[in-house]
Amino acid sequence: MALPQPLRPGPTPYELEFIASDELIEISPSFSMERTRLIHGIIGPFRPPGKSKVPLWLAVNLKLKRKCNIVPPDWLNVEYLQERLAEETSSPAFSALPFRFAEIAKVLLDVAADDLALPDKIRSLLKDLREARQSKSRDGLKKLDHIQLEMANLCSMEINELRPFFVKAMGVFTKLQTDSQGNADDQAGGQDMDFSW
Amino acid sequence: MDDDYYSIDAILADNQKIQCTFKLDVPNLGYLEGGEEKDIKTNSKIQLPHWLAPTLLYQDWVDFAIPPPFSLRVRKALNAEPRHVRLSSLVGGGGQWYSFGRMIVELLQEPQSEELAKVLQQTFHARLVDLMDQAQNFGGAAGSMGGAVGSGDVGDDFREGLEGVERELFTLAQDSARATKLWYESSDKK
Numbered sequence: 001m002a003l004p005q006p007l008r009p010g011p012t013p014y015e016l017e018f019i020a021s022d023e024l025i026e027i028s029p030s031f032s033m034e035r036t037r038l039i040h041g042i043i044g045p046f047r048p049p050g051k052s053k054v055p056l057w058l059a060v061n062l063k064l065k066r067k068c069n070i071v072p073p074d075w076l077n078v079e080y081l082q083e084r085l086a087e088e089t090s091s092p093a094f095s096a097l098p099f100r101f102a103e104i105a106k107v108l109l110d111v112a113a114d115d116l117a118l119p120d121k122i123r124s125l126l127k128d129l130r131e132a133r134q135s136k137s138r139d140g141l142k143k144l145d146h147i148q149l150e151m152a153n154l155c156s157m158e159i160n161e162l163r164p165f166f167v168k169a170m171g172v173f174t175k176l177q178t179d180s181q182g183n184a185d186d187q188a189g190g191q192d193m194d195f196s197w
Numbered sequence: 198m199d200d201d202y203y204s205i206d207a208i209l210a211d212n213q214k215i216q217c218t219f220k221l222d223v224p225n226l227g228y229l230e231g232g233e234e235k236d237i238k239t240n241s242k243i244q245l246p247h248w249l250a251p252t253l254l255y256q257d258w259v260d261f262a263i264p265p266p267f268s269l270r271v272r273k274a275l276n277a278e279p280r281h282v283r284l285s286s287l288v289g290g291g292g293q294w295y296s297f298g299r300m301i302v303e304l305l306q307e308p309q310s311e312e313l314a315k316v317l318q319q320t321f322h323a324r325l326v327d328l329m330d331q332a333q334n335f336g337g338a339a340g341s342m343g344g345a346v347g348s349g350d351v352g353d354d355f356r357e358g359l360e361g362v363e364r365e366l367f368t369l370a371q372d373s374a375r376a377t378k379l380w381y382e383s384s385d386k387k
Contacts, residue, residue, distance in 0.1 A: 168366055
């Protein structure tokens, strides 16, 4: 295989961030520009007081050149995140956050902290959320078997972190399982034994 | 872990010895026993590598004893507390306890094989959560705090007791936790 060992289990967090930078986000540009056609799609027009939707990578680029302000997405504010955190700590399910929220939130906090209200508070809320969700995925591990694992609302960064471990562990389960099925047929009285291949 | 022809792990697990008792005389193979005898006599006990044992078993030329890593004593210990058994010391460093166990399962007859398979599954399941906890905390701390995690000695013991596949899993979880942590700490601001 041509890929170096560390890259084989899946994409790196940086690659996920790169993928997430294609998501659209609203900006209020501080310069005007006509509609521009790129391979990727049409951008603009920018007319200063008005807002415009652009991919995240462009928004970041313009922001770093001080040519726009980023309008934070409606889930990136203290109230919304606090609600989610309360949900997260009170119910056993994962709360519904955008699939790539971790990547987008990080990029925005890094680049456009001044466009957000209370960025430090948001930062610590995101951290709490992450920890709460992590302990839940750990609980999910207890339910792991060789067939499937269902954890709804897991976000891309979390999936990526768990993937190599879970996949390998399920592989081991499969190996340990098929035997006992092969030898013990259907009377093994197990919870998963009625699964037919 | 798999039976794949090219799997190094499978080859290593194959190399484990099983204690076998011959049921018949075998002329001219006494040197396998390491002694002076010219023939292998009935009832002589020889450690055979796993790749050789099944053929002889199916021909009903030998009997075999369940190897010590899966003895009753170990199984009882595993039933009591799977997380405190050092699997690595049962099969040697980097040894493949689960693979070896699975091979033994294949050699055993019905009620015994089922029982052992269950022990293998339950052990793996019970150790998995701790395994991930350890890997994530260890990995997270290794970069910043020099590996000083609160879990202390218990954690060290557990880590040293991991067998081959568990070690692989540990590294996987550790690496992904570390990569994610690095990403969270990096900055996009140029």
